[in-house]
Amino acid sequence: MKMSKLFVQTLREFPSDAEVVSHKMLVRAGYIRKLTSGVYEYLPLMWRVLKKVENIIREEMDRAGAQELLLPFVQPKELWEESGRWEVYGKELMRLKDRHDREMCLGPTAEEVITAVARDGLKSYKQLPCNLYQIQSKFRDEVRPRYGLLRGREFIMKDAYSFDIDEEGLDKEYKNMADAYTRIFKRCGLETKMVQSDSGAIGGSVSHEFMVITTTDAGENDVFYCDSCDYSANSNHAVSKLPQADTDGSKFGFTEVKIVDTPNTKSIDELCEFLNIPSTIILKSLVYVVDKKYVLALIRADKQVEETKLMNAVGGIDIRIASEAEILDLMQKHCFNGKAGFVGPKGMTDITIIADETVKELKNFVVGINETDKHMVGANLDKDIPAITHFADIRLVEKDELCPQCGQPLKVTRGIEVGNIFKLGTKYSKPMNAVYLDKNGKAQPYVMGCYGIGVSRTAAAAVERYHDDNGMFLPVQIAPYHCVIVPVSTKDELQMSTAQKIYDELIKAGVEAVLDDRDERPGVKFKDADLIGFPYRITVGKTITEGNVEFKTRATGEIETIKPEQAIEKTIDLIKNSGVL
RNA sequence: CGGGAUGUAGCGCAGCUGGUAGCGCACCUCGCUUGGGACGAGGGGGUCGCACGUUCGAACCGUGUCAUCCCGACCA
Numbered sequence: 300m301k302m303s304k305l306f307v308q309t310l311r312e313f314p315s316d317a318e319v320v321s322h323k324m325l326v327r328a329g330y331i332r333k334l335t336s337g338v339y340e341y342l343p344l345m346w347r348v349l350k351k352v353e354n355i356i357r358e359e360m361d362r363a364g365a366q367e368l369l370l371p372f373v374q375p376k377e378l379w380e381e382s383g384r385w386e387v388y389g390k391e392l393m394r395l396k397d398r399h400d401r402e403m404c405l406g407p408t409a410e411e412v413i414t415a416v417a418r419d420g421l422k423s424y425k426q427l428p429c430n431l432y433q434i435q436s437k438f439r440d441e442v443r444p445r446y447g448l449l450r451g452r453e454f455i456m457k458d459a460y461s462f463d464i465d466e467e468g469l470d471k472e473y474k475n476m477a478d479a480y481t482r483i484f485k486r487c488g489l490e491t492k493m494v495q496s497d498s499g500a501i502g503g504s505v506s507h508e509f510m511v512i513t514t515t516d517a518g519e520n521d522v523f524y525c526d527s528c529d530y531s532a533n534s535n536h537a538v539s540k541l542p543q544a545d546t547d548g549s550k551f552g553f554t555e556v557k558i559v560d561t562p563n564t565k566s567i568d569e570l571c572e573f574l575n576i577p578s579t580i581i582l583k584s585l586v587y588v589v590d591k592k593y594v595l596a597l598i599r600a601d602k603q604v605e606e607t608k609l610m611n612a613v614g615g616i617d618i619r620i621a622s623e624a625e626i627l628d629l630m631q632k633h634c635f636n637g638k639a640g641f642v643g644p645k646g647m648t649d650i651t652i653i654a655d656e657t658v659k660e661l662k663n664f665v666v667g668i669n670e671t672d673k674h675m676v677g678a679n680l681d682k683d684i685p686a687i688t689h690f691a692d693i694r695l696v697e698k699d700e701l702c703p704q705c706g707q708p709l710k711v712t713r714g715i716e717v718g719n720i721f722k723l724g725t726k727y728s729k730p731m732n733a734v735y736l737d738k739n740g741k742a743q744p745y746v747m748g749c750y751g752i753g754v755s756r757t758a759a760a761a762v763e764r765y766h767d768d769n770g771m772f773l774p775v776q777i778a779p780y781h782c783v784i785v786p787v788s789t790k791d792e793l794q795m796s797t798a799q800k801i802y803d804e805l806i807k808a809g810v811e812a813v814l815d816d817r818d819e820r821p822g823v824k825f826k827d828a829d830l831i832g833f834p835y836r837i838t839v840g841k842t843i844t845e846g847n848v849e850f851k852t853r854a855t856g857e858i859e860t861i862k863p864e865q866a867i868e869k870t871i872d873l874i875k876n877s878g879v880l
Numbered sequence: 881c882g883g884g885a886u887g888u889a890g891c892g893c894a895g896c897u898g899g900u901a902g903c904g905c906a907c908c909u910c911g912c913u914u915g916g917g918a919c920g921a922g923g924g925g926g927u928c929g930c931a932c933g934u935u936c937g938a939a940c941c942g943u944g945u946c947a948u949c950c951c952g953a954c955c956a
Contacts, residue, residue, distance in 0.1 A: 311905055311917065312892050316949050327891095336948065391955070408956060442881080442954055450955085458956090508956095519955090606954090619881095619953070719956065751956065788914045822916035829916090840915060849915090 300780070302815040302824075306343045309827050321762035322447025324771045328830045330779075337444025337452030341755075344831065347779035348758050349455060353434050355486045355776070356457050356752060363479040365430035365459055370412045372436060376402035378411040381731045387616055393440045393452075405438035410727050410749060413460040417745060418733035421462055427735060427745070428468050430476075432459030434754060448759035449715065450519070455754040462728075462745040464737065469722055469746045473505075476750045480509055480718050483752065486878075488774030489761060491717065494522050495532035497607050505722040508533055509752075510714030511760040518713030525702035525709055533716075535607040538692055539700035539709055541657070546599070548580040548663030553677035562672045565640030567600045570674065574665065577601070582658060582666040582678070584642040586626050589615035593629050593650045595642075596693060599657035605695035612653050612691035635669035643667035643675070644684055654687045655694050715760045716753070723747040765854070770830035772853040775877045781811040782870055783833040787821045787840035797848070797863055798839045804867045809880050812870075829853065835873065837866045 307329035316333075317323040325331045330345035341349060357367060379385035379392075393405040406412070413431060421429055437456045444452050461472040477493060484491040489511050496508040510522050510533075523539070524531035532538070545551075551574075564570040571578050581600035586593060587609060594613055596604050610618040621629070626639045633646050644652050645668045663677045666684070675683065698711045727733065728744035737743050762771050775781060782805065786798035798814060805812040813833065815824045821840075828836050838849040842860065850859045850866050861869070874880045 308890075308906075309917095310891055315886095315892070318950075332890095333948095389954095437956090439956080443952095445950085456956085506956095617954090622882095716956085721956085749956090753956090785915095790914075818914090820914050820916085820918060822914090822918080825916045827917085838915075 300813045302783070302813050302827075303817050305813065307831070309830055317447060319446045319449065319763070320766055321449060321759040324762050324766055324830075325447065325759070328770060328832070331448065337441060337450070339448060339451060339453070339755075344779040345758070348773065348777050349754060351777045352487055352754050352757055353455075353457070356434065356483055356754065359479045359483045359486070360432050360457070360459060363430070363475055365432045365461075367433060368416075368431055369433050369435065370406070370409050370416070372406050372438075373403050374406050374409075374412055376404065378415060379404065382411050382414070382727055383730055384411070389617065391439045391441065393438050406435070407437055407439040408456075408749075408751070409433070409435075409458055410460065410723070410747075411731070414727045414731045414733045414745075414747070417460075417462050418728075418731065421735055421745070424464050424735055424737050424743075428461060428463045428472060430459055430461040430472060432457060432750075446519075446759075448755045449763075451755070454756060457752040457754055459750040461748040461750070462735075463747070464735070464743065465746055466724075469724070469748050473720060473722055473748055476720050476748070477507065480720065480750070480752070484509060484511075484717065484757070487757060487761060487777055489717070489757070489764065492522060492524065492531055492714065494524070494714070495536050496719065497533065497535040497611065504724060507720050508714075508716045509718035509720075511717050511764065512712050512714050513760070513763050514713075518715050520714045520716055522712050522714040523696050523698075523709045524712070525705060525707055527707040528702060528705040530702050530704045530709075532696075534696060534711075535605060537696040537709075538703045539696045540703055540706060541700055544579040544601075545577055546579055546660045546662065546664075548576070548661075548665065548677055551576045551580060553580075553663045553665070556675065556677040556679070556683055558668065558673055558675050560672060561674045564672070564674070565638075570665070574674075574676070576665065580661065580664050582643075582661055582664050582684075584644060584667055586621040586629060586642060587618055588621050588625065589613045589618045589651075591617075593621065593625075595644060595647055595650060595652045596655070597644060597652065597658050597687065598655040598694060599661060602655070602657055603695040603697070604655070604693050608691070608695075609653060609693040612689070612693055613651055630669055633669065636671060637667070637669035638671050641667045641669060641671050641673065643669050644687070645669055645675075651688045653693060654690050656690060656692050657694060658687075659690065715756070715763065717757045717760050718750075718752040720750045721748060723749055765832075769826070771832040772834065773832055775834040775874065776879055778832060778834050779811075780813050780833055781805075781874050781879070782835035782837065783813045783815055783828050783831075784837045784839065785815045785821070785824050785828060787838065789816060789818045793843055794839045797843050798837075801837055801839070801848070801863055801867055805870060808867075808871045810870060810874055835870055837870070839863075 309329050310327045313323040314326045332340045395403050434457045438453050441452050463469045491509040493507050496506050521534035523537040564573050567578050578601040583598050583600035585596045606618050623639045630637050643666050665674050665676050666678050668675045699708045702709050725744040734742040734744050765772050784798045784802050786794040802814040834853050836851040847860050848863050848866050
C-alpha cells in the first residue's frame with residue numbers, strides 16, 4: 300500500500316471529546332471516527348485490526364471445535380417473549396417497530412435466536428455436544444456510552460453458545476472455552492486474568508470474566524485477587540473473610556437494651572463520635588428500591604453494600620438506593636417520624652429485609668429505630684430485631700480483607716473486561732422448549748453455556764496497554780500493517796528506488812508493508828509512523844550512499860543501521876517469528 | 881435519570897458591551913525545503929446545532945428544543 304493512497308487522516312491534536320487513551324489515540328491516528336454517541340466508523344486501519352482479532356478468534360474457536368454461523372441483527376419480539384426477557388431486559392434493549400407495527404429489537408446478544416436455531420437443528424443426543432458462534436455487531440442502548448470503543452452502544456462481539464446433554468458435558472466445554480480464550484488473548488498480545496463474576500442479566504449460575512489488567516483509568520471493573528493462591532473475582536462477586544473486629548457492644552457499656560438520645564447523628568461517623576464507639580458495633584440499615592419495591596438492607600456499619608449482590612439476593616432486576624423523599628414516604632407508611640439516618644428494621648415487617656452475614660456476629664449493638672435523633676443500644680438479633688427475610692452475603696469486599704481461600708490479604712486492581720463465559724444451564728432451553736431426544740426417546744432440554752468476546756473492546760484494550768506519548772504500538776499480530784518504508788526525500792532517486800525495491804521484496808514475501816511515498820518533510824512521516832504504530836520502520840535516507848538504511852522497532856524505539864538486504868531479511872524473520880506469516 | 885458544561889469550516893479554537901464571521905492545523909495551486917509535525921504567496925470550504933421571539937439589524941440578547949461531553953447512578 301502506498302501511504303499517499305491509504306485512507307487515513309491523522310490529526311495534529313487529540314479530539315476534545317475523548318477521555319481515555321485508546322479513544323484519543325484511535326481518533327487521532329485516523330483509525331476511527333464517531334458517527335453518533337457510542338457509535339463509531341471503523342476506518343480502514345481499524346478494520347484491518349478488527350479483522351486480525353476476529354481471525355485469531357476464528358482460528359482458536361474452530362480449533363476448539365466450534366462452528367461459525369451468522370445470525371440476524373434484527374430480532375422479533377416474540378422470541379424474546381418466549382425467554383421472558385422482553386419484559387426483563389430494560390431500556391438497554393433497543394426496541395423498534397417495522398412498517399406493520401410489529402415490534403423488533405436490535406440484538407444485544409443472541410441467546411434467544413441461537414436457542415431457536417438449536418431446537419430446529421439439534422433433535423438428537425447424537426448431535427450433541429455442539430458449539431455455535433458468530434462474530435457480529437451488537438447494539439446495547441447504554442445509559443451513558445463513554446470511553447470510545449470500550450463502552451460503545453454498537454460494538455463487535457464474538458458470541459458462542461454450547462449445547463450439551465448434561466452438566467458434566469457443560470463443565471467440559473466451559474473449560475475448553477476458558478482454554479481457548481486464554482490462547483486468543485495471548486495471541487492478541489494481551490495478558491488476561493480469569494476472574495469469578497456475577498452472571499447478571501444473561502443469567503445462569505457460574506461465570507468468569509477475562510480481564511486485561513490496566514494501570515490507566517479505562518479499567519471499569521475492580522478485580523480482587525490473591526497473590527498467595529489463585530483466587531480472583533470481580534468486585535460484584537468477590538467474597539472475603541474479615542479481619543478480627545470488636546462486634547460486641549458490651550465492651551462499650553451496652554449491657555442491656557435501651558433507647559438513647561442521639562441528636563444530629565445522621566451519619567455513621569457522627570453516631571460513632573457521639574457515642575464514642577467503633578462503627579463495628581453498629582447495625583446499618585439502608586433502604587433500596589428493587590423493582591419499584593422497598594427493600595431494607597442490614598449490614599455492619601463499617602461495611603458497604605454491594606448492590607449487585609443485594610439485587611441477586613432479592614431476585615430483582617433493577618436496583619437503586621432510595622432517595623430521602625422515599626425514605627420519608629416509607630416512614631410515614633409505617634407511622635414513624637424518623638428521617639434518613641435513623642432507619643431501622645423495627646416495624647418493617649411487611650417489606651423484604653435482607654441482612655448481610657456480618658449482622659450475625661453482632662451482639663449488644665446499636666441500631667436505628669425509625670425515630671429522629673434516637674437509637675437503640677445493646678440490641679440483639681433474636682430479641683430485638685423482628686423477622687429478617689433472610690441472610691445473604693451482600694457485602695462489598697474491600698482491599699486488605701482476607702482471601703476466602705487462603706486467608707492472605709486481598710489486593711485490588713482495575714481491569715477491562717474483554718471476554719466472559721457463562722454456564723447457562725437450562726435457563727433458555729426450558730422456557731423456549733428447546734429439547735433433544737435422549738437415548739430413551741425422552742425429550743430433554745439442552746444444557747447450555749455462552750461465551751462472549753468483545754472484539755472491538757479487545758482492540759481498544761490493546762491500545763490502552765500499548766501506547767506512549769508518540770502514539771500506539773499494537774503487537775504485530777494485530778497491527779494494521781507490519782511495517783512502513785520511509786524514503787526521507789522523495790526527490791532523491793536513489794532513496795526512492797531503494798525504498799521501492801525494499802517495498803517490492805517485502806510485499807513479495809507476504810509482509811504487509813506501506814511505502815510512505817508522500818512528498819512530505821521527514822518529520823511529518825516519522826510522526827505519522829509513530830502515531831499509527833507500524834511495528835517496524837525502514838528509513839532510507841542520505842546514508843544510502845554508503846549502502847545503509849535504518850531499522851527501527853516501534854515498541855522499543857531501538858534503532859539499527861543495516862544494509863537494505865539485511866533490513867528485508869530481518870523484517871521477514873520478525874514477522875515469521877511472530878507467527879503471522 | 882440527577883448534577884455540571886459545550887454546540888461557530890474536517891480537527892482544535894477565538895469572536896458574544898448586537899452592525900451580517902475569523903485564526904491555527906488539514907485541503908487545492910505555485911515556489912522553496914527534505915532526518916522528527918518548515919517557510920512564502922495565492923485559493924476553496926461555514927444559512928454560527930435547530931426553532932421561535934426581541935430588534936431597523938442576532939453567532940452575540942430571551943425562551944424553547946435537539947445534540948454532544950464530563951461526574952454520579954446504571955451496566956453482557
